[in-house]
Amino acid sequence: MAIPFNATSNTMMQESSISIPTKVIGPVAIVGEEVNANVNVPLATLEKPMWPSTNRGASVSRHAGGIHCHILNDSMTRSVLLQGESARYLQHVIHDLSKKNSEIQRTIQTTSHHIALKDWHWQVVGNLLYFRLEVTTGDASGHNMVTKAADALLQWLLAEYPKLKYVSISGNYCVDKKVSAVNGILGRGKYVVAEINIPRAICIERLKTTPEAIVNLHIKKNLLGSSIAGGVRTANAHFANILLALYLATGQDAANIVEGSQGFVHTELRDSHDLYFSVTLPNIIVGTVGNGKELDFVRKNLEMLGCHANTHPGSNARRLAIITAATVLCGELSLLAAQTNPGELMRAHVDYERGQAIYREPHPTTTITS
Template sequence: MTRQVDKDPAYPELLRSGNTMLQRDMADYEALSAANIENYIGTSRVPVGIAGPVDVHGDHAKGRFFIPLATTEGTLVASTSRGMKVINECGGVRVKVVRNGGIQRAPVFEFETIDDAFEFNTSLSEDWSWLVPIMESTTSHGTVLDVRSWQMGRTVCVRISMDPGDASGQNMVSIASQRGAKAIARKYPSISRFRMGGGLSGEKVPANINSLLGRGKGVTASVTIDGDVMRRITRADIANIPLHQQNYANFSMWGGNQNTHNSLANTLPAMYIATGQDVAAAVESHRANNLFDYDHENEKLHWDLHIPNITAGTIGGGTTLPTQRECLELIGCYGSGKVNKFVELCAVAALANEISFWGALCAHEWIDAHADLRNR
């Protein structure tokens, strides 16, 4: 029982009893979770299933893996496993980190005139190298990648990008960027005021700027699927998948979406919850796209899933909690030097579920699968 609950009579009587499911194993977690939660009352247990195995040919993730997924949605683990079976029978999946976009903060600076704003923007764009030692002095892990700025009227937003190493890095980059913003304000007396949140960081939003300039890791997973394999495992005609997906993309974009995937909002959060990631960052991956090249003659579908932004870490934050650490260790991704391996496996799991979803949709079994598994 936490001291706060003990001493505060306003807390619900159920919690004050100390006998709830929430409060099981509290002693094991209370000291560990001090940096992760306030007013701690226990742990909410989300079921963890295991998808796989899947054969992976990555630059960092190499071999056969079982992927832990924490979810309350029936069919997710089964669907991802089915997609992995397709991948395995087609020789495995090639996956690669194609960009290190870093993590961003975007302080905004205000001026009295548009001329002052213009002069500041020009000056900082020409030379920001003096900021590097100031910001890097706040961390032993982070390095400055880039500083860009944009003027809008009498304001200038400065987008600071840093590589946080194997941490997800939001807090690290926040501290470093605040030190940098204060140094900027001292150097340029024409600045009337500044604020740390200028709107161009792209944090926890599906922002176009993330896709274009980078945030987190950009990852592409690729597989060539044989038509016979797809038909045998999913009962779908592989030729229909790119056609059906094009219809989906057309109407999806008409409705305001700018992506051509369907299931990343299921797969990535499930993997994030299991492994102690900041689950809200999964929305940054929403700009992902399926890319198809169908070989009619040989009945093969070359399928790439490009995820321009995966924000994750293998040290710090929630990764240190016991069950989250175990899930990272299960896939060999806990600790330093493992973040690229982890994001490659995130992309593989996402592609596997995409394959299964589009197979079910084209075989007219998507709704039936949910109903059947719900009633088992």
Template sequence: MSAPQDSNGQPPTGQPPTGQTADDRIPRDRDDDYGAEAVAARQRFVRERTGSTLEHVASYSLDPATLPGNVENFFGVAQVPIGLAGPLLVNGEHAQGDFYVPLATTEGTLVASYNRGMKLMREAGGITTTVLDDRMQRAPVFLFESARGVKEFSGWLDAHLDEIAAAAEATTRSGRLIEIQKFSAARMLYTRFNYTTGDAAGQNMTGKATFAACAWIKQNYPGELHFYLEGQFATDKKSSTVNMLHTRGKRVVAEITLPAALVEEHMGVSTDKLWKARLVGNLGGFMAGVNNNGLHSANGITALFIATGQDVANVAESSAAYGFSELLPNGDYYAAVTIPALIVATYGGGTGLATQRECLELLGCYGAGKVLKLAEIVAATVLAGELSLGSAVVVEEWVQAHDELGRNRP
């Protein structure tokens, strides 16, 4: 039986050409895997086996030599359009003034919605932002013969915190072990080694540091113990109550008081109706079993993360938000959002890549000493989007806006 063909007599996309006998392994170059020849070999490999032309994927301005540590088997790029929202007026401890925010997305209406919220809040005098906490974890679990072993080891940890910290901090220039939290169950002690990590997000840093700390503990503890470096109590890249209560990354608050007349003018809704809708939505979320009451914080955070080179999977934790609002006696509207597990970086990871660095520089947030500034900008952006969407739902503009701005179909 002959192999299937398309209308042009070629193998369908996704199937190898008829009679192909070449090695199906993705081409690699042990000596220069990010060089032009290695990249071109992978592009040929994809074209031959899938029929794709890679007309756009293979076109890019970045230097592949900058990519080790960011991606393997590099063969091209995924271009995500970036829209600009702002100015966003922030009255923060670290971020102060007007910012134009780059949002990378393929969802129509997203940039327009955040832009609308930013306009309202700028006319109200800007958003106040505050970073309340800063810590990153690795969470080893220690196992013993019985709960008595847990009790003895827990006291020993407290007595030797300085030595444990020294072992951990020997692996890093910027990481500092600030405490070890302990949570016991049966004959196991679950711990959270809490660090400050400078301008890096810190997951890899804390993993390496905690491994060194646990090795020191294993060598010096007088009793027998076993451990796993991660007992899943850090809930890495998963939203959890423990991280929302105890912080993972940055804990940052954005808040504003909006004059009632200004809300009516820009959003077409009265503050009492906005507040009532908030109460109704909170009950709905409670009934559904959510662990936070943000409206769509993942939208703005994801768009900012893609634009600025953050680890996008951290949206799972970072987008969980506590929203709070209050209708004041004079009719004005107080609104706040607390993001208790915001994981961002201005150094390391993808932040130094070409387009991502440009977006961070656009915000004045690239490099050392800028991570708390970026955290405040993210939180302020989230609040702008929460107010814009909340208003759109109440005045029934939500569906209409998506219909007008969010339809891009052949």
């Protein structure tokens, strides 16, 4: 991101801020080994129907036994880009590096006590080497931490293999804030699955639709619609909406909704009449320490979420990722249910945005419950 500065004095311009309406929805009922609680969730958005809609999903979570959440992978990545004299030389470098994991680990740990090597991967194009570093970063989202580690690794690589030449600290094989296939395959951020079993009666009563209608819409909209649109590793209705609202409320890097929104909804009929509903988000990138977390509203929201506790490093960020996935499920479930009924989606937007019948003046501390 470019930083505005005064060309004459070479100093940054005066800082200002913007205000985004924020409401607290929930509680969202979450079940699991890492988070087992009912959690109120702040959402910052200009799209007013998101609050009551996501809150409807939260209500379903409480009446259906909770949302089960699981973190399957946890890492942050950066790919450095180097140039060699030939592909044959790069083949030698890669083979040699496969025996030097301990040296790579020592090199990156000189940059932080909270970073650890998890894995690395490579791609070669001609005489170019793309080296993708995968690390764990504790409670930080890890953008700067992994870049600092990659910078140290670059210096070590250039010293260890003198025929290599520097091209870039980031070779776009990371992949940071861009649509890709590699992030979902190899991992970037926290890979979280959230799932819930919804009895038929609750589906009809709370969502005003049937399990069959939601499964049918998911197939025809999320799966087939995303396919004909050329979607890359994505089959969902609006993951990005919920991610952005929660990221803004908790001081995250909002641009990470690009890779974060690449995820899947999966639905099934259970026992011929109940609804299994899940969301899979391979790239949730969140932190509870670092840039932006010093802001007062961010600190208060993290405390409300239980993500500001004095606990094992990494636990707060993992809790936030789980809450994020569960909230995405609430929003996704409610929107898909609404779209099974002709006119419901548009009526909601007219009522809450144009008519402003209920939420006329959002207040940063307002809580919605039902």
